[in-house]
Amino acid sequence: MADRAIWLDEMSRQGKRLEADLVVRQVGIALSCVLFGVLLPFWLVFFTYLLCVGCDILQLRLQAAFAANPTRFRHALILANSTAIVAFYCLPAVFIAMIPGPLVKFAALLPLVGALLNVSIVRSIHLPMGILSSVPPALVLLWIPAHSLTDPRATHVGLAIMGGIALVGYFLACLVQNHRAHATLVAAFENANAANRAKSRFLSTMSHELRTPLNGVLGHSQLLREATDLDTARRHAAEVEAAARALRMLAEDVIDLASLSEGEIRFKPVTAAIRAELEAVAAMKLPVRGGTDLAISVEIAPEVPEFGRFDPILLRKCLTHLSAAVVSDHSSERPTRIDMRCALAPGRMDRLRITIAARGPGCAPENRVATPGGEGLANTLVRRIAEVMGARAAVLRAPDGSPVARIEVPFVMVPDPPETGAESIYGRLRVLVVDDIPTNRLIVVQMLRSLRIEAFEAESGGDALERLAIEQFDLVLLDMNMPDMDGEATFREIRAAGTDWAGIPVVALTADAAVTQREHYMALDLDGFISKPVDKRLLWAEILSAVPPPPPL
DSSP, X not given: OHHHHHHHHHHHHHXXXXXXXXXXXXXXXXXXXXXXXXXXXXXXXXXXXXXHHHHHHHHHHHHHHHXXXXXXXXXXXXXXXXXXXXXXXXXXXXXXXXXXXXXXXXXXXXXXXXXXXXXXXXXXXXXXXXXXXXXXXXXXHHHHHHHGGGOTTOOOHHHHHHHHXXXXXXXXXXXXXXXXXXXXXXXXXXXXXXXXXXXXXXXXHHHHHHHHHHHHHHHHHXXXXXXXXXXXXXXXXXXXXXXXXXXXXXXXXXXXXXXXXXXXXXXXXXXXXXXXXXXXXXXXXOOSTTGGGOEEEEEEOTTSOSEEEEOHHHHHHHHHHHHHXXXXXXXXXXXXXXXXXXXXXXXXXXXXXXXXXXESTTOOOSSOOOEXXXXXXXXXXXXXXXXXXTOEEEEEEOTTSOEEEEXXXXXXXXXXXXXXXXXXXXXXXXXXXXXXXXXXXXXXXXXXXXXXXXXXXXXXXXXXXXXXXXSOOXXXXXXXXXXXXXXXXXXXXXXTSOSGGGGOOXXXXXXXXXXXXXXXXXXXXXXXXXXXXXOHHHHHHHHHHHSOOOOOO
């Protein structure tokens, strides 16, 4: 179906190109016939001109019929007629070539070169038409020197034939190049039009999305100015705050969408506690009407492990938008809370299913069958981020019309450290622990040694660089908050070292557990992230991720 659409589009554009070239082409044919009339009988030249004009008129009618009802038969007629036009135009050159004299033969070559030039430029949009139309002038161009093979007076006939072959080959190459260039130009034009339409849709959506919170800010600000009692003023102030939060989230959505389009948002799983991440979302204020006291409860099914590998940054973005969508689109006037439930996806041990539903007066019970709801700018962002994570997200509707959000995300369970230690998996594993506080280094080093991993210490970024230069390590656990040369500067120096150890896996080891800090560190392309206090299972999971175990023998 796609090939047929391309074929029909090429034929349409080729017809328009031939129609635009009609006047110039007929003038060129007329001037060539004047040249032919000097050497050939008038009746032959005039008959040739009539054939060319008649075929051009027929070509226009065939193209109109094809546009009305595109069939293979009409397509074949157009190709045959195009080939006939060029063949009739080249016919006088055959008779002129039979006349003795090198200059006369040169005069025969001129219309042939002109025909090949017309084919390679004007008839290159539809490649089959261009190739078939180039056959008559190419054959005549090669026949002229071959015709002289029987003439004993002719010299360098083989060289002339080789030159003709080279000239025909060059014109065919130009034909193919022009076809590709035109196809690329058309594709770029269509992409530009598609981007322009997408921009218009985006601006229309943004206009709609902006007006709601702006109306809240302006309207409640005016009512706040006119409020006479404290409770009314506080209520209007809460509405202004909610609208402002919605505007801030909308601005972040636009930035995230732009980052998604540029491929700057990537899936970066780290080892984290799922409960801590869900509770962090529950503690955030949602940009909803008067929602300062809206509670979000978190329920985690018993089968969900405490730790796992997932992307907490992208998950937070999705859950925040889904929670806001559930509350903002709720059919009742005011839900009192949001229930956020996390469980393993049915029949899957590698995916988490998180369901978000509003609860309050008029809300439906928990067991309900959902159907798909609408999609706005926030839901579009959630869907795009979910695609980056390999997740599935949707805002659904229960039979009573209330919204229910659901997202399924990839989740890798954290294995317990092996009883036999890391030696049974890696053999020898050397890890450099970089931290300016001796107690922190001692704790991590002891954890590593309990895993039967060789652990070494460095008290600063400069010390770490010196040790990496003289010793071989498999992994660096790097504290990000150090005096003088902090972890970020140390990491950049490692990657810019230009040595064999410049690509060594580096895992951030830091007390900065805030989401914004973690997002900043992961954007540096570190190989992992561990927050303090260090959990042995998290440490083991990050080692497994940063340093993949060798395949079994």
